[in-house]
Every structure is written in C-alpha cells, then in structure tokens.
Amino acid sequence: xxxxxxxxxxxxxxxxxxxxxxxxxxxxxxxxxxxxxxxxxxxxxxxxxxxxxxxxxxxxxxxxxxxxxxxxxxxxxxxxxxxxxxxxxxxxxxxxxxxxxxxxxxxxxxxxxxxxxxxxxxxxxxxxxxxxxxxxxxxxxxxxxxxxxxxxxxxxxxxxxxxxxxxxxxxxxxxxxxxxxxxxxxxxxxxxxxxxxxxxxxxxxxxxxxxxxxxxxxxxxxxxxxxxxxxxxxxxxxxxxxxxxxxxxxxxxxxxxxxxxxxxxxxxxxxxxxxxxxxxxxxxxxxxxxxxxxxxxxxxxxxxxxxxxxxxxxxxxxxxxxxxxxxxxxxxxxxxxxxxxxxxxxxxxxxxxxxxxxxxxxxxxxxxxxxxxxxxxxxxxxxxxxxxx
Numbered sequence: 438x439x440x441x442x443x444x445x446x447x448x449x450x451x452x453x454x455x456x457x458x459x460x461x462x463x464x465x466x467x468x469x470x471x472x473x474x475x476x477x478x479x480x481x482x483x484x485x486x487x488x489x490x491x492x493x494x495x496x497x498x499x500x501x502x503x504x505x506x507x508x509x510x511x512x513x514x515x516x517x518x519x520x521x522x523x524x525x526x527x528x529x530x531x532x533x534x535x536x537x538x539x540x541x542x543x544x545x546x547x548x549x550x551x552x553x554x555x556x557x558x559x560x561x562x563x564x565x566x567x568x569x570x571x572x573x574x575x576x577x578x579x580x581x582x583x584x585x586x587x588x589x590x591x592x593x594x595x596x597x598x599x600x601x602x603x604x605x606x607x608x609x610x611x612x613x614x615x616x617x618x619x620x621x622x623x624x625x626x627x628x629x630x631x632x633x634x635x636x637x638x639x640x641x642x643x644x645x646x647x648x649x650x651x652x653x654x655x656x657x658x659x660x661x662x663x664x665x666x667x668x669x670x671x672x673x674x675x676x677x678x679x680x681x682x683x684x685x686x687x688x689x690x691x692x693x694x695x696x697x698x699x700x701x702x703x704x705x706x707x708x709x710x711x712x713x714x715x716x717x718x719x720x721x722x723x724x725x726x727x728x729x730x731x732x733x734x735x736x737x738x739x740x741x742x743x744x745x746x747x748x749x750x751x752x753x754x755x756x757x758x759x760x761x762x763x764x765x766x767x768x769x770x771x772x773x774x775x776x777x778x779x780x781x782x783x784x785x786x787x788x789x790x791x792x793x794x795x796x797x798x799x800x801x802x803x804x805x806x807x808x809x810x811x812x813x814x815x816x817x818x819x820x821x822x823x824x825x826x
Contacts, residue, residue, distance in 0.1 A: 445643050484632050488598040543715045616806035617815065618642035618797075619745065621673055621715060623781030624659045627791050631781060632662060634791070640808035644781065645673035645715040648699040669810035671713035672740065675699040679724040685717055686725045689734060696738060713811055714740040721820035732823040744815045745778040749797075751790045752780055762793040767800040775806065776818050 509757050543643050603808060620631065625645050635642055653659065675698040678684040685695050696714070704710050714735050718724050720742055735742050747769035749762045766777055777797075780787050801808060 467598040485501055506735075519662055535781055561821060573628055575737040599793070610697065612807060613807045614773045614775075614804070614806045615815075616770060616777060616801045616808050617811050618777050618779060619671075619715070619743070619810060619811065620644060620779050620781040621645045622647060622677060623785035624653050624656060624663075625781050625787075626653060626657050626781050627655070627787065628781055629662070631794065631804065632666060632668075634798070635668070636666060636796050638802075638808075640798055641667050641669070641810040642808070643669040643671055645713070646699070646703075647673050647677045648675050648702050657826070660703060660709075661707050664707055667810065669713055669812060670703065670709055671715055671743070671811070672699055672703075672711045673715050674717055675702075677717045679717060679722075686722075686727055686731070689727055689730050692727065692731050693734060693738070696735065696740070700738075711742055712813060713741040715744070716742060719744050729821065729824050732821060733825045736823055736826060741813060741817055742819065743776060743811060743815075744820045745776045746772065746818050747775045747777040749777060749779045749793075752778070752823060755786045756789045759789045759793040762789060763796045763800065766793075766797045767804065770804060773799075774816065774818075776811070776815075 483769060488815070591723075618635075618640070623644050628644075631642075637677055646660070660670065672684050674692075674695040675693060676684055679686045681687060683691055684693055699713055714727070716731070718721060719746075720732060724757060732742070750765040751757050762779075769775070779790055781790075784791070800810065
C-alpha cells in the first residue's frame with residue numbers, strides 16, 4: 438500500500454471521527470434539551486394537577502351555589518305567583534269597595550237631603566220634651582198643694598165635727614202588728630211629698646239620711662220637718678259612697694268619719710242627736726272589706742243598726758212599676774214586725790215609690806198593721822251581728 442493511500446485513509450478516518458463527535462455532541466445536546474423539556478413538562482404537569490384540583494373545587498362550589506340559586510329562584514317564583522294572585526284579589530276588592538263607596542255616596546246625598554228635616558223634628562221633639570218637663574213639675578207641685586189642702590180640709594171638718602181625722606184612716610187600737618216604713622238615701626226633691634202623704638194618713642216613718650252630697654233646696658227645713666212631725670231621723674253615713682279607700686268602707690277611720698260627720702251636721706242644724714243607723718248596702722254588704730269591726734264600732738258610737746225583712750224592690754232599677762212595689766211590700770209583710778226598705782232618691786229615680794206609698798199604707802192598715810217610726814225599743818233586724826254583743 439502506498440503512502441498516499443494510507444494518508445487518504447487517515448484523512449477519511451479523521452473525517453468520520455469528526456462527524457461522529459459532531460453527531461455525538463448533537464445527540465448529547467438533544468438529550469440535554471430533551472431532558473430539560475421533560476423536567477419542564479413534569480413541573481408543568483405538577484402545576485397543572487394543582488390547578489385542576491383548584492378548578493375542581495371551584496367547579497364544585499359553583500355547582501353548590503347554582504343549586505342554591507335554583508332553590509332561591511324557585512322560592513322567588515312561588516312568592517311572585519302568590520303576589521300576583523294577591524294583587525288580582527286586591528284589585529277585585531278595590532273594584533268592589535269602589536262600587537260600595539259609590540253607593541254610600543249616593544246614600545249620603547239622600548241623607549243630606551233629609552238632614553234638615555231630621556234637625557227640624559229633633560228641635561220640635563226637644564221643645565215638646567221641655568214643655569212636658571215643665572208640666573210634670575207643675576203637676577208635682579199641684580199634687581203637693583192638693584194633698585196639703587185636702588189634709589187641711591179634713592182637719593177643718595174634724596174640728597167642726599169634733600172628731601179625730603186619724604180615725605177615718607187608721608184604727609188606733611194596738612193590734613200587736615207593727616210596720617216600719619224606712620226611706621234610705623234621702624233627703625231629695627220628693628221628701629216633702631212623702632211627708633205630706635204620711636201626714637195625710639197620720640202615720641210615722643223612719644228616714645235614714647245622708648248629708649254632704651244632698652244639695653237639696655231648703656234641706657235644713659226638710660230635716661227639721663221630719664223631726665217636728667214625729668218621724669225618726671237615722672244615720673246612713675255622710676256620703677253613702679263606698680267606691681274608694683277614703684269613704685265609707687275604705688278603713689275603720691273613714692267609716693267613723695262618715696258616721697260622725699253627718700251626726701254632727703244634723704245635730705248642729707236641728708239639735709237632734711241621731712241614735713238609729715243603717716249600713717249603706719245593709720250590714721252584710723259585700724262592699725264592706727273591714728269584717729265586723731264597723732258593727733262593733735257603731736255600737737261604741739252610741740248607735741243601734743237596723744236592716745230590713747221586707748224589700749219594696751225599688752232599688753232594683755229606676756222607677757220600678759208602682760204595682761210591683763205595692764205587691765212586693767204587701768206580700769212580704771207577713772210577720773208581726775215588718776221593717777220595710779224603700780228609698781227617697783227623688784222623682785228622677787224613685788217617682789214610683791212616691792206614687793205607690795198611699796196604696797202601701799192603705800194595704801198595710803187593711804192587714805192590721807200599725808205604722809210607726811223605729812226607736813230603740815224595736816228589736817233590730819240585723820243580717821250580720823256584732824260579735825261583741
């Protein structure tokens with residue numbers, strides 16, 4: 438082999454080695470690049486998993502929110518439908534009320550047209566009522582005058598004939614049966630008329646009176662007349678008021694004050710010292726929250742107290758029919774001692790009591806009763822006893 442061939446082979450071999458080195462270098466570079474790419478891909482993949490988990494969490498949360506929104510949407514839809522239905526009903530109600538309002542306006546216009554006529558009628562009625570009241574007042578006054586004149590005529594006739602007028606009405610013979618007419622809550626505008634009737638029949642009665650709130654014209658003369666004509670005057674407390682703590686049954690001190698105020702007032706006016714007492718409402722009244730202390734105290738103050746065993750019923754209402762009062766008294770008077778409850782509250786409330794009185798007196802006389810005023814000799818009728826007696 439020639440030298441040239443050897444050099445040529447060496448050159449060719451070097452060239453191959455150089456190419457091999459170049460290829461190897463390129464392969465190494467590619468491997469490094471590929472490795473870097475794989476590492477980068479792995480890192481990117483790792484980050485991608487985190488993002489996928491994060492996105493999955495967000496998706497799950499979004500799904501939950503979506504469910505809540507759907508539920509809220511369903512509720513709002515139901516509310517919306519309910520409101521629409523309510524609106525429709527309210528619209529119907531509004532239309533109905535509008536129609537009713539129109540009718541009422543029409544009725545109002547008709548009533549306004551009649552208003553003047555109504556006012557005229559009311560004015561006429563009021564005038565007639567005033568006239569009736571005037572006439573009733575005059576009739577009452579005339580009745581009192583007539584009664585007094587009849588008594589005077591009867592007394593004059595008796596003087597002329599020399600007879601006792603009382604024997605024409607009441608048998609003076611003592612039958613052993615006694616009736617005691619008692620009038621509570623006076624005096625009033627009817628007291629003088631009651632006294633006239635008692636005088637006409639020559640009978641006596643007992644007046645359990647109040648004082649402070651009885652603003653009656655001529656009250657001093659009325660109290661004095663009761664005494665002068667032989668009737669009994671009894672204490673029924675100063676005011677008869679038991680609605681608060683400062684009056685009759687508010688305390689034992691207020692009770693004593695009520696008793697002694699009227700006691701002293703009557704004594705100062707007339708010189709009369711009362712010894713008969715009647716509890717407002719009776720000795721068993723539920724208004725009394727003091728027990729039996731007032732019953733004992735009333736005795737310590739020098740009084741005897743009297744309830745009743747015959748009730749006229751005139752306290753049950755204003756102006757109970759006269760016939761009812763007469764029937765109650767005459768049917769109730771069955772014992773030998775009849776203590777009869779009546780009231781002297783005036784013509785506004787007890788007009789029929791005054792009207793019934795003549796028939797009651799006549800009926801009791803026919804039943805054999807002698808009508809007298811209460812006094813200490815009469816055995817008291819007492820619903821609640823004084824435990825100290």
